[in-house]
Amino acid sequence: MPPSMPCPSIRIPVELLTQSSFSQFGTVIENPAHSPLPPSQRGPPLEAVSANQGSALKILDVTHPSNLYSLAPSKKPAKAVMNMFVCAPRDLRPHEPSDSMPSSWGDLDFDEDDYGNLDRELFDVQILERHPFTTQTFIPMGLSGNERHTQYLVIVAPTLPASASRRNTGRPPPYPTPEVKKPKSIKDIFARARPSPFTNEAAPPPSQFSRLHPSARPKGPGLPDLKNLRAFVATGNQAVTYGAGTWHAPMAVVGSRPIDFVVSQFANGVGIEDCQEVELLADPDAEEGVVVMVDTEPSGKVQIKAGPGAVKSHL
Template sequence: MPPSMPCPSIRIPIELLTQSSFSQFGTVISNPAHSPLPASQHTSPSPKIISANQGTALKILDVTHPSNLYSLAPSKKPAKAVMNMFVCSPRELRPHEPSESMPSSWGDLDFDEDDYGNNDRALFDVTILERHPFTTQTFIPMGLSGAERHTQYLVIVAPTLPASASRRHTGRPPPYPTPEVKKRGNSIKDIFARARPSPFTNEAAPPPPQFSRLHPSARPKGPGLPDLKNLRAFVATGDQAVTYGAGTWHAPMVVIGQRPIDFVVCQFANGVGIEDCQEVELVPGRNTEEGVVVMVDSEPSGKVIVKAGPGAVMAKL
């Protein structure tokens, strides 16, 4: 059984999946020409595009940021690139019920029932989150059209709490294997070695941090537990793949609709269970009504309606 943590009673609205809205958690892979947002709402830099295949194709460079951080793992066991397939069936949703749950931090929204008209609302209970502390993980859907109205998938993610807050809220250290940090010596040579310019090298400045060259979403997140009050939920179209940054807390893939979705999943792994994947079970706290819930509003056709962020409410995915 995975370790558990108490969770508040909170309801999360659904956002549109775009690179700008998802940037702290990872990257979104899609053809920029198929973006669901108008050009005026784009905040991410334009990707670099070059001609390829004797002029018959466009090559879009650096669409995601895979990273292998297993050098930080306690076992020091090297990892290899792996590609797996997940066949994800549609999730069971429960009928909407009024609740005293607090609203999400992402959007101080008015969830008045009169606003829904002929639209339907169902609820998805988030009961477990996982992370891959030393690797990015890319999910690529297969066979799902970007114009599909009856089947979509949700991407549910959370920031990482500071380790001190994690210990305070659970009474135990976070479930994250951190490498031992060797203490620096205090000899005269050690003290002078840390000076700049160094008397032992030609360096005039300290070298850049180990992870400064990585995309911010791919850098280590630290050992903390998920920040549930800032959990977010995005709906993805069939022509979008997603990369979770290393250590990003996320729910297992959530398919909404009528049929399964096949995902090709690319990541690194070294075969050490606690280093490849860590899970935490979300258990409603004492006197908590329902725990963490994503509100899934949909049109009569089944298409999910965006309720928060850019393109909210009126967006037609």
Template sequence: MPTSMPCPSIRIPIELLTQSSFAQFGTVIENPAHSNAPRSQRLPPPDAVSANQGTALKFLDVAHMSNLYNLAPSKKPARAVMNMFVCAPRDLRPHEPSESMPSSWGDIDFDDDDDYGDGDRQLFDVQILERHPFTTQTFIPMGLSQTDRHTQYLVIVAPTLPASASRRNTGRPPPYPTPNIKKQKSIKDIFARARPSPFTNEAAPPPGTFSRLHPSQRPKGPGLPDLKNLRAFVATGNQAVTYGAGTWHAPMVVVGDRPVDFVVVQFANGVGIEDCQEITLVPDKDAEEGIAIQVDSDSAGRVLVKAGVRSVKAKL
């Protein structure tokens, strides 16, 4: 049984998936020429070179992949794996008026009918979150067009709480141990910290291993998910997404008419608790419903963006 934690009653609006809005959680992989983000919100495109005898443009290093299994308690090495997930559309429940509001978007009126006209209004209940503490995980959709009006997928993520806050939230220690990193205490290592070092010509200490990593690649720690800052993004068929190592996220959520095939790339060492950690969300006894994603769609079936970039009446 996965570990459980109490959750408040919160409704989360949907945001447009862009690299700038998703940066703390991972990487969005897309052709910069087809990005939905406003030009003012776009990050510089990856470096590109000509390829295939001049018939292709090759973008370099489009995702930050991490293998941090050297930090895993078992020390068992990992290998790169590629799997396929065939994800069926999720069951949504009808919208019901509620007084619950997301903490970070408290100015949104979820019950304002003017925002979606003749469309539909439904809810998706978030009941479980997972993370892969020592590896990135990339989801690449296949056969889903950017212009598909009837099927999209949601990317639901949450920051990680400090271990001390996690203990307060559950009344028990964090469910997963922090890796023990041995500190070198040799005389040589002590003198090596002096600058200038007697062993090198460096005038400043070398950067730490983690400081050289992209922020989404760095270990997130053993804490539980920060549910009050959970976020939901809607992706188009021309976007793949890489979750940073240790990022809490919901299993893939397809909304619409048909299943979506995803090729999934990650590292794994076969130790269950090190490859994937899950936590179930149990509504507080006084909570109205728990955590729900507000899924509004227009008359053509396309999901409406209700927060952040191109919000409220914007359509993908």
């Protein structure tokens, strides 16, 4: 059994998955031409070059894989691995009115009756996991970008500071990842002075993580920040990379059929270094736990209720 943490009653609206909205958690891989956002909202264009004798467009650096296993307690090296996950549609429960409010979205009213013929259901988030030393990329196969009957939810949370994690649960975070030990040799201590007696540098050398995309840098050993949990809906045109250490729910397919995902990451075979989990248990006096609100059209298409492209959300 994974360790657990208490959680309040929180209902989370679904957002559109875009690179700008997802940037703190990882990267979204998609052909910019298929982006659901208008061109003015897509951000800077990706670098691209001609390839295959002019018959293809090669879009460069679409995601940022990282291998941080040099920080793992075992020091066991990792290798790149690719697996396939065949993810069946999740069971959703019928919508019930609740006093729970979307966490970081403020005073949004999602329990009004003005929803026409939408099918309103709820997905209970019961567990979150993270891969502290590796990015993890999910690539859907055989799912059209225009598919309306099946999509998938990407549910993520920021990481709390370790001190807040201990204060909120009364115990240390699950499987804490160690901090990098500070150098203690006399030479290393003097080398930190500026200007350094060993070089002509007037500034300290950059962090070994400064070259990484911000989402791919270590997140620390803290528990998930449930009050800022986010839920996005993705289509067959989109793959997603979770940044190293990003708390996320196991892949959640909604709709009528399974989705096959090719999953790329690094792994060293040490269980708690490859994957760490925490179970979310509703407080005894809570009406429910962490819930994602899934509203769908008769065709099965999930409706966006927060952020860019939102419909029927009331500020």
